[in-house]
Amino acid sequence: MTCGNCGSDNLTRLSLLWERGTAVTTSAGFAMTASGQSASVLTRNVSQTHAAVSASPPKKKHIVVWMILWFVYVLFPVLFGLPLRGSREGVTCFVIAILFQVLVWTQISRVNKWNRTTYAERLEAWQSSYQCNRCGAVGVPS
Numbered sequence: 001m002t003c004g005n006c007g008s009d010n011l012t013r014l015s016l017l018w019e020r021g022t023a024v025t026t027s028a029g030f031a032m033t034a035s036g037q038s039a040s041v042l043t044r045n046v047s048q049t050h051a052a053v054s055a056s057p058p059k060k061k062h063i064v065v066w067m068i069l070w071f072v073y074v075l076f077p078v079l080f081g082l083p084l085r086g087s088r089e090g091v092t093c094f095v096i097a098i099l100f101q102v103l104v105w106t107q108i109s110r111v112n113k114w115n116r117t118t119y120a121e122r123l124e125a126w127q128s129s130y131q132c133n134r135c136g137a138v139g140v141p142s
């Protein structure tokens with residue numbers, strides 16, 4: 001295996017660079033609540049070197065925000081549509097709710113598809129990528 005840029009065989013796998021430069025620490029402590037009671041608090045800290053940050057694996061996209069919006073969609077017709085039942089505003093509310101559902105489900109399926117295809121490809125590429133220790137080039141060695 002040699003660097004495609006300079007021909008050096010002094011290469012380090014990106015996943016190894018990332019692992020070596022990432023430290024996760026957990027600290028326990030106490031905090032005071034508003035009512036004066038003490039509660040134990042666990043704090044998770046992640047510290048990374050610059051090399052680890054640049055060698056980070058690809059990140060998955062999250063659908064949490066869209067799931068929350070979908071939940072709001074479920075509440076929307078119940079909260080606003082039912083009192084307006086039978087009126088013109090009720091129909092408008094129903095149409096808005098349907099359009100909102102289509103938008104949210106389109107986004108959720110788009111994010112899921114991205115995670116299944118693009119993310120999987122990027123993760124595979126990252127797992128087989130190296131950084132050259134001579135010239136710094138990143139890529140799949142030849």
Ligand SMILES: [Zn+2]
Nearest residue numbers: 003006132135
């Ligand atoms: Zn090189």
